[in-house]
Amino acid sequence: MSKEFTVLYFASARDATNVQSEKISLPPQSTSISLENLTILLKRRHEKLAPILENSLYAINMEYVENDDQTILVKEGDEVAVIPPVSGG
Amino acid sequence: MDKSEIQLLMVLNSRLKEENEQLKIRVKELEEKLDKQNSLLISNTHNESNSRKTCNTFDKDTDSPNLEDLTLAEYMRYGRQLILPGFGKTGQLKLKNTSMLIVGAGGLGAPAAIYLAATGVGKLGIIDHDTVEKSNLQRQIIHNESREGISKAQSAKMTIEELNSLCKCVAYEVLLDSSNALEIVKKYDIVIDATDNVATRYLLNDVCVIAGKPLVSGSALRMDGQLTVYNYKRGPCYRCLFPKPPPPESILNCADGGVLGVVTGIIGCLQALQAIKIAIENDESPNNLLIFSATSYPLFRSMKLRSKKKDCGLCGEHPFITELQDYVQFCGSGALDKSPSVKLLGYEDRIEPKTYRNLRNEGTPHVLIDVRETVQYDICSLPSSINIPLKDLPSKIEEVKKSLEAPNTPVYVICRLGNDSQHAVNILKNYLKGEVKDIIGGLYKWSLDVDPDFPIY
Numbered sequence: 001m002s003k004e005f006t007v008l009y010f011a012s013a014r015d016a017t018n019v020q021s022e023k024i025s026l027p028p029q030s031t032s033i034s035l036e037n038l039t040i041l042l043k044r045r046h047e048k049l050a051p052i053l054e055n056s057l058y059a060i061n062m063e064y065v066e067n068d069d070q071t072i073l074v075k076e077g078d079e080v081a082v083i084p085p086v087s088g089g
Numbered sequence: 090m091d092k093s094e095i096q097l098l099m100v101l102n103s104r105l106k107e108e109n110e111q112l113k114i115r116v117k118e119l120e121e122k123l124d125k126q127n128s129l130l131i132s133n134t135h136n137e138s139n140s141r142k143t144c145n146t147f148d149k150d151t152d153s154p155n156l157e158d159l160t161l162a163e164y165m166r167y168g169r170q171l172i173l174p175g176f177g178k179t180g181q182l183k184l185k186n187t188s189m190l191i192v193g194a195g196g197l198g199a200p201a202a203i204y205l206a207a208t209g210v211g212k213l214g215i216i217d218h219d220t221v222e223k224s225n226l227q228r229q230i231i232h233n234e235s236r237e238g239i240s241k242a243q244s245a246k247m248t249i250e251e252l253n254s255l256c257k258c259v260a261y262e263v264l265l266d267s268s269n270a271l272e273i274v275k276k277y278d279i280v281i282d283a284t285d286n287v288a289t290r291y292l293l294n295d296v297c298v299i300a301g302k303p304l305v306s307g308s309a310l311r312m313d314g315q316l317t318v319y320n321y322k323r324g325p326c327y328r329c330l331f332p333k334p335p336p337p338e339s340i341l342n343c344a345d346g347g348v349l350g351v352v353t354g355i356i357g358c359l360q361a362l363q364a365i366k367i368a369i370e371n372d373e374s375p376n377n378l379l380i381f382s383a384t385s386y387p388l389f390r391s392m393k394l395r396s397k398k399k400d401c402g403l404c405g406e407h408p409f410i411t412e413l414q415d416y417v418q419f420c421g422s423g424a425l426d427k428s429p430s431v432k433l434l435g436y437e438d439r440i441e442p443k444t445y446r447n448l449r450n451e452g453t454p455h456v457l458i459d460v461r462e463t464v465q466y467d468i469c470s471l472p473s474s475i476n477i478p479l480k481d482l483p484s485k486i487e488e489v490k491k492s493l494e495a496p497n498t499p500v501y502v503i504c505r506l507g508n509d510s511q512h513a514v515n516i517l518k519n520y521l522k523g524e525v526k527d528i529i530g531g532l533y534k535w536s537l538d539v540d541p542d543f544p545i546y
């Protein structure tokens with residue numbers, strides 16, 4: 001069994017991926033993934049998500065994390081939310 | 090334009106003028122009524138003045154100075170909330186002494202303004218440079234059919250004054266920008282961001298940090314919404330979370346992306362609730378970003394935010410943004426470009442709707458591709474057109490080729506307004522041998538120039 005985490009997509013991120021959430025396996029033999037590598041992985045999975053990730057927020061288990069914070073690791077069972085800004089009204 | 094159309098427009102014009110005059114008279118009547126009530130309130134209780142705090146954003150000369158206690162009319166009117174534990178008379182008095190500025194009298198601002206006026210906020214400012222259009226009424230419930238064509242700020246003020254004459258309402262019929270924002274915002278205690286564009290969001294964020302006001306920010310698009318309070322309780326500002334604006338071409342607005350009225354209603358009501366909680370100083374919750382998604386379960390999720398970012402250029406430890414900027418330049422788009430018209434193609438790659446109609450009537454062999462989203466195609470479409478949404482086009486080139494009678498059969502592309510169709514022509518030109526043109530102005534212009542029975546949406 002590979003170790004998995006969940007990604008939730010909101011607003012335009014959900015439109016770009018066509019899914020509300022998905023389970024993603026951690027890279028083989030690893031127990032976590034950095035936010036930088038997560039971004040690379042998500043861009044590879046969903047081509048249309050790439051420009052949206054440039055301006056989106058990450059939350060891990062619904063707590064905001066700065067996406068350039070290198071100390072943050074996504075671990076097995078974590079729930080990562082991709083939250084792009086909504087600007088309409 | 091032919092004679093009958095001109096005549097029709099003239100009739101319409103004179104009718105609108107007449108309506109405008111009537112509305113102006115009504116505004117005057119209501120203002121007089123308000124003045125009368127205010128002076129009545131003053132005479133009722135001015136002998137009870139004691140040393141309770143009065144809010145410095147009230148203009149002492151023109152506003153009611155009766156801020157220390159509730160009047161008999163107020164006890165009766167607000168009874169249902171006065172008896173609430175955690176609100177009470179103290180809460181009501183705080184509301185009465187609070188001024189709030191609502192920026193945008195649209196889908197978010199409409200319900201926010203209605204509830205804030207009804208609940209007894211002392212002074213409400215409403216900014217909007219736009220006028221009421223029929224397509225607003227599906228969500229902007231502070232306006233109605235008789236207000237079509239008049240200023241949204243004035244229309245909102247009219248509704249508020251009919252609803253609660255105790256609430257002082259100021260309408261600003263201006264486009265908020267760097268030249269006027271600080272002066273207006275300074276006059277209010279709490280600012281409510283109910284705008285529909287990124288440039289105004291950055292402007293309001295900066296002005297609120299500079300002026301030291303909490304910014305209750307709401308947004309909504311399609312089936313989604315967000316709510317956050319910026320520059321509040323040591324929390325982040327908008328720039329802490331979103332230091333750079335999204336590229337203008339990636340931003341959908343309500344006109345292009347659509348929005349369900351009740352979604353803006355939900356977020357607007359939450360903004361009103363949040364503003365009340367700030368005003369009555371009854372807000373224990375940590376800084377958070379509330380996410381609403383009408384199609385997800387659960388409907389609401391709350392993301393906990395951190396405190397402000399140390400290196401934020403505006404509110405951080407070493408700020409370098411110390412005055413307002415040019416936000417249209419910063420964002421690459423402004424409050425006024427709702428659906429900027431694209432000019433990608435030269436005239437040789439485009440065709441007028443009327444010319445295309447002739448070609449259709451003559452039975453010239455061709456293929457018509459409609460690149461709107463399928464949900465839009467299903468609303469209305471031209472007979473014998475093929476629907477391939479723009480985003481799917483690159484992967485469907487073979488399908489297009491198969492639909493051609495001969496390799497050089499001409500292909501015409503249509504969309505709603507004539508923007509996406511130009512992108513599509515640029516894609517198709519690389520693969521097709523025959524003529525590829527887009528129909529200028531899209532189905533909108535088709536309806537105006539060729540077929541008045543074709544729906545405009």
Ligand SMILES: [Zn+2]
Pocket residue numbers: 325326327328329330397398401402403404405
């Ligand atoms: Zn900041």
